[in-house]
Amino acid sequence: MIRWRSAGIDFFTVSALWSESVFSEVVMFLLIGPRLVQGIGPSRSMALATGAGVIRWTVAAFTTSLGLLACIQPLHGLTFALFHLAAIRLILTVAPVRLAATAQAIYGTLSGCRLHW
Numbered sequence: 001m002i003r004w005r006s007a008g009i010d011f012f013t014v015s016a017l018w019s020e021s022v023f024s025e026v027v028m029f030l031l032i033g034p035r036l037v038q039g040i041g042p043s044r045s046m047a048l049a050t051g052a053g054v055i056r057w058t059v060a061a062f063t064t065s066l067g068l069l070a071c072i073q074p075l076h077g078l079t080f081a082l083f084h085l086a087a088i089r090l091i092l093t094v095a096p097v098r099l100a101a102t103a104q105a106i107y108g109t110l111s112g113c114r115l116h117w
Contacts, residue, residue, distance in 0.1 A: 007064035007087070017073050024077030031086040042093065045086035052078035087111075 004014050037045045056075040059068055087107055095103040 004064060004069070009064065012111040013066065017069055020070065020073040021076035024074040025081045026029065026077075028077035028081035029085070033082050036082060037085050037089050041054055042090040046090075049078045049080075049083035049086065052082075084111075 004017070004025070005011070009017075013069065020079045023078055033045075036048075040048070052075040056079055060071045063069070080115060091103045092100060
């Protein structure tokens with residue numbers, strides 16, 4: 001958002017771009033993601049989400065073109081929601097039932113951590 005605003009993109013347009021990404025996240029959580037994880041499995045879902053992230057953030061790093069930004073914002077549904085659904089499914093598959101809540105808490109804590117250089 002800071003980069004977009006400094007590139008001269010007005011507040012309304014920035015808000016619309018963010019809304020587009022949040023909408024794609026909701027659609028992924030509610031409609032597409034659960035079926036996708038069920039169909040291709042958690043590992044492939046995570047790989048798809050990772051690939052979408054590489055595309056999204058590579059494009060975002062090199063442009064502030066509104067057209068391109070509008071095209072990559074829906075990838076947020078994959079990069080965040082699909083990855084999260086797949087991670088939870090993987091935890092439920094791999095972790096013993098008595099440790100599932102602990103595993104989810106560790107995942108939630110670590111996924112919230114960011115490295116600052």
